Amino acid sequence: MKITVYGASSGQVKDIYVETARQLGTIMARRGHALVNGAGRMGLMAASAEACMKAGGQAIGVIPQFMIEQSWQHKGMSQLIVTRDMHERKERMAELSDACVALPGGVGTLEELLEIITWKQLGLYLKPIVVLNVDGCFSPLLEQLQLAVDERFMRPFHAQLWQVAETAEEAVSLCETTPEWDKNLQKFAAL
Template sequence: MAIRSLCVYCGSRSGARPEYLEQAKRLGREMAARGIALVYGGASVGLMGAVADSVLDAGGRAIGIIPQSLARKEIAHHGLTELNVVDSMHSRKSLMAEKADAFVALPGGIGTFEEMFEMWTWAQLGFHAKPIGLLDTAGYYTGLIAFLDRATREDFMAPATRALLQVADEPSVLLDRLAAFTAPSAERWVGAGQT
């Protein structure tokens, strides 16, 4: 699949380890080198700002989508290729999903988790067939991945649903996996009890 735009979910904070910031920057540079535009939450702070700045510094395109309430708090990134100010978080997530060909979560907090899980749920339900990935920087998502594997073993998640989530600890590897991803036919894996 040709990925022209990638929605990146990540923290508005930089985290405790320098690796988080460095991997965010590496992802941004790798995206720009591949001609992949960034779609993200529009902030200038934390990992969000680092990814955007890296994309822009490497000559790429960065599209931000931010609710008016957050833009007013002066965290909006005003140096982007395109900044969309919307009326709500729901509008933000919907527009991000519409503009992206794929989704990746970097380390972050509950907002990052919620956005990534929503896109994964939508894929499971057949609302989209776009690839979804986790960048497991410094083992940040190791515990979550183990939990998801347990949910699959305990039959609360279909193996095909689990397989929708691509995981890698290097940006280039994750982008390669997303590009190679082919979604299964929805009829094969969506059914009662598989949510």
């Protein structure tokens, strides 16, 4: 599998986030999965990619040209794909992936996560999406999404568009298992 991993580019986050990103990359490599991310040279993006490669896995980075011009790219990725812009970057990362995992992050990570959930709701991305809720970091967002369901901004079954993991091991396992909801989406999309 190729698993897209969204996560912070900040290098100033708590150790528990960095350690979980490393665990995720290591577990992915040990299970034979390639990691796809935004090719950032710092933060959780770098930690997960470096751990994956250190454990013998492949890390594919997708980054827009303007970020290379700023020297924001990780220069040790197994493969680097350069895009025109952020929109093409996100589209390419989704195209490459068999599943997505969101590590904690800022607005960029949140935007990527919410966009891929929206794509799944629209039938444009029919693969597992896992929110890795490290140290409760995503709990407020998950509560907001539940509020959106409760207030009828979303239908109750839309809460099945994503799954929540508490550990890196659980996140990879959820990526490897297609939930019944996803199977039904895939059948519907094939019609």
